Amino acid sequence: MLEGIMIGLEAAFSIQNLLMVVAGCLIGTFIGMLPGLGPMSIIAIMIPVAITLGDPAAALILLAGVYYGAIFGGSTSSILLNAPGVAGTVATSFDGYPMARKGQAGKALTIAAVASFAGGTIGAILLMIFAPALSSVALLFHSAEYFALMVVGLSAIAAFAGTGQVAKALMMTILGLILATVGEGALFSMPRFTMGLMDLQSGISFITLAMAMFALPEAIFLVLNPLRGSNGEGGSNKITGLRFSREEGRAILPVIGRQSVQGFFIGVLPGAGATIASFLGYAVERNLASAEEQKEFGKGSVKGLAAPETANNAACTGSFVPLLTLGIPGSGTTAILLGALIALNVTPGPRLMTDTPEIFWAVIISMFIGNLVLLVLNLPLIPYIAKILSIPRNYLIPFILFFTLMGAYIGQNNATELLMLVGLGVMATIFRFADYPLAPLLIGFILGTMLENNFARSMQLYRGFDFIIERPMTMGLLVLALFLVLLPSYRARRARKRAEGVADGD
Amino acid sequence: MALDRWIALVFIVFCCAYGYLAFFTMDASLPPFMQRNPVWPSTFPKILSVMGAVVGLVVLLGLEKPNKDAEPSATEINYRRLHEYKLGQAVMLLSLMVIYALSLRPVGFLMSTTVFLVMSSAILGERKWHIMILVSVLATGFVWYLVQQVLGIFLRPFPFFMGV
Numbered sequence: 001m002l003e004g005i006m007i008g009l010e011a012a013f014s015i016q017n018l019l020m021v022v023a024g025c026l027i028g029t030f031i032g033m034l035p036g037l038g039p040m041s042i043i044a045i046m047i048p049v050a051i052t053l054g055d056p057a058a059a060l061i062l063l064a065g066v067y068y069g070a071i072f073g074g075s076t077s078s079i080l081l082n083a084p085g086v087a088g089t090v091a092t093s094f095d096g097y098p099m100a101r102k103g104q105a106g107k108a109l110t111i112a113a114v115a116s117f118a119g120g121t122i123g124a125i126l127l128m129i130f131a132p133a134l135s136s137v138a139l140l141f142h143s144a145e146y147f148a149l150m151v152v153g154l155s156a157i158a159a160f161a162g163t164g165q166v167a168k169a170l171m172m173t174i175l176g177l178i179l180a181t182v183g184e185g186a187l188f189s190m191p192r193f194t195m196g197l198m199d200l201q202s203g204i205s206f207i208t209l210a211m212a213m214f215a216l217p218e219a220i221f222l223v224l225n226p227l228r229g230s231n232g233e234g235g236s237n238k239i240t241g242l243r244f245s246r247e248e249g250r251a252i253l254p255v256i257g258r259q260s261v262q263g264f265f266i267g268v269l270p271g272a273g274a275t276i277a278s279f280l281g282y283a284v285e286r287n288l289a290s291a292e293e294q295k296e297f298g299k300g301s302v303k304g305l306a307a308p309e310t311a312n313n314a315a316c317t318g319s320f321v322p323l324l325t326l327g328i329p330g331s332g333t334t335a336i337l338l339g340a341l342i343a344l345n346v347t348p349g350p351r352l353m354t355d356t357p358e359i360f361w362a363v364i365i366s367m368f369i370g371n372l373v374l375l376v377l378n379l380p381l382i383p384y385i386a387k388i389l390s391i392p393r394n395y396l397i398p399f400i401l402f403f404t405l406m407g408a409y410i411g412q413n414n415a416t417e418l419l420m421l422v423g424l425g426v427m428a429t430i431f432r433f434a435d436y437p438l439a440p441l442l443i444g445f446i447l448g449t450m451l452e453n454n455f456a457r458s459m460q461l462y463r464g465f466d467f468i469i470e471r472p473m474t475m476g477l478l479v480l481a482l483f484l485v486l487l488p489s490y491r492a493r494r495a496r497k498r499a500e501g502v503a504d505g506d
Numbered sequence: 507m508a509l510d511r512w513i514a515l516v517f518i519v520f521c522c523a524y525g526y527l528a529f530f531t532m533d534a535s536l537p538p539f540m541q542r543n544p545v546w547p548s549t550f551p552k553i554l555s556v557m558g559a560v561v562g563l564v565v566l567l568g569l570e571k572p573n574k575d576a577e578p579s580a581t582e583i584n585y586r587r588l589h590e591y592k593l594g595q596a597v598m599l600l601s602l603m604v605i606y607a608l609s610l611r612p613v614g615f616l617m618s619t620t621v622f623l624v625m626s627s628a629i630l631g632e633r634k635w636h637i638m639i640l641v642s643v644l645a646t647g648f649v650w651y652l653v654q655q656v657l658g659i660f661l662r663p664f665p666f667f668m669g670v
Contacts, residue, residue, distance in 0.1 A: 052659065164570055164571060166570060167561055167564040167565045167569070167570045168510065168565055170561045171514065171517060171558070171561045171562055171565055174554060174557055174558040174561060175517065175558070177554055178521075178524060178551070178554050178555075178558065181550065181551050181554070188540075188547040190535075190547050192532065192547055192548075192551070193524070193527065193551075220596050220599075220600075223592060223595050223596045223599060223630070224588075224591035224592055224593065224595075224596050225591050225592075226592065392632075393630065394627045394630040394631060394632035395627060395632070395641065397599075397626070397627075397630060398622070398623050398626035398627050398630070399623070399645070401599065401603060401626060402619065402622065402623060402626075402645075402649075405603060405606065405607070406649065406653070409610070410653060410659055413659065413660070415607050415608070415610050415611050416607075418603070418606070418607030418610070419604060419607050419608075421603075421607075422600055422603050422604055422607065425600075426600065430509075430513065431513065433509060433585035433588075434508075434509040434510035434512075434513050434585070435510060436510065436513065452550045455545070455550060456545045456549070456550070459544050459545035459549070460543065460544060460545060463544045464544045489570050489571075492570075492571060493571075496571070
């Protein structure tokens, strides 16, 4: 491990990669602050740039920097405007915005930055410990287990979609898998479902799909509803007094300690991610706080601000564990990162650490640097970066549209791709209207090819479906997947029955 | 019927069409040596189409009870209030994107992008033409320089009749 850290330090401290971290964090903060643009859209927009860099380590470092920056930028707009740019920072606005209204915007931003820094750093340390261990276990996996593991991952993402949403999320996952079968599969080299169109021969580009699923619907929503993203009641934009007192520091210390560990492990679970981690962190800390402190929550409590901020950053780091060790993304953002890695000819998975240790360790080391950059460089710049919040939407929206178009065009160099982008974007907007989650679609699309390849390989090895019976681990994982999908509706049913029972008793 | 169920219905129809292709037409062109394989190119799509239709039916029939506690938030978008939204602007912007896609090759990047940026802010209601044109020209030039010179991706800058 020490050797690995040295390799990582060597790679991450090259001038180019240091520049990438700084640039990534700045761009991420900058765009993450804009209402409606979450980390997924930003990373999707940045992918063409990252791919043309050519160096996978630099590209991943850039994208990871953008990711942390976006989360940090999201909390800035939550605190200053009560307009969270990212779902993961909604909980931040509960206590951050009241603090800003009390004229403590500077202090709130500092606490958010320190909490993010601690969460991210402790998360990265945990990642250093757990990722190698997990990947040595993962080396024992066969293609049959991989197939089953991906099924578990996809079911978990659907299962965590929320009450009443599981079937919809599953539907989106299957649609993603179906879209992934378009084009020539690697295993059969035979065009499928192309409808005779040459442009579909190589399949649907994942950048186009990512843009169409996230960036475009958000832009359309901004157009449709001018109130969206500016729901803050003005807020005070004056940022003064960045310091917090020693007592406040002592109060948030245990919160940060607990939440960085809890957030990390929630982030590791597929489908959970930063949003759940931040809400759960907020709830747990409110329950743990003393009765007097509980009254403060929601009115500008430092603990209530530190908890979600620590948890969402730790969860972001945690979500890298399944990506780097198993090659299975647990969230929409890591799914986009996986797509970028595959485009750069790197296959994340257990072999990543042995085949290309410099990439693996450079990314982890860059997480430390990225967190440091956010704390040291971004925090003093916040008053200036916050000016971006005053860009008029008449200029903002055209540029968002233009960048989604450019991203899809640069990836494929093909104008038909732009028409597909618009078409898929309209489809995604309709899905959003009907409250269908879109992240499962993209994750299904990205995992689709791998899922089918592993499935086909195990079918060939065992000459049929026998691999399910003959490999107990595969069987176990598939049963677990079924259990995960059915559990939410079973629990909802039981809760309903119980509620009815109480009503009868009355 | 609510919009999400309509979508589920369309999805089921889509799955049936997809399944028809997978079950009945795809295997016809399969070379004989591949037919001895336990897994065919159509195997996975067959499974997907069946699963898709089943899940679609679950949504369509509303077998999974929705969460009644969830209340739509004020900032979330709601299609029942679609008429209150600026639908015209959105449709116009989308058509502008299509026009941009079609004109990018023949007209060239510089011209079509400048026009796209100016037109889209005009659609959104901006009327300060001098600022709009200045911003668009500068941004177009900058992005072209970045893509063509720094990233090294070819973008035809001028209309087709001007060579290049």
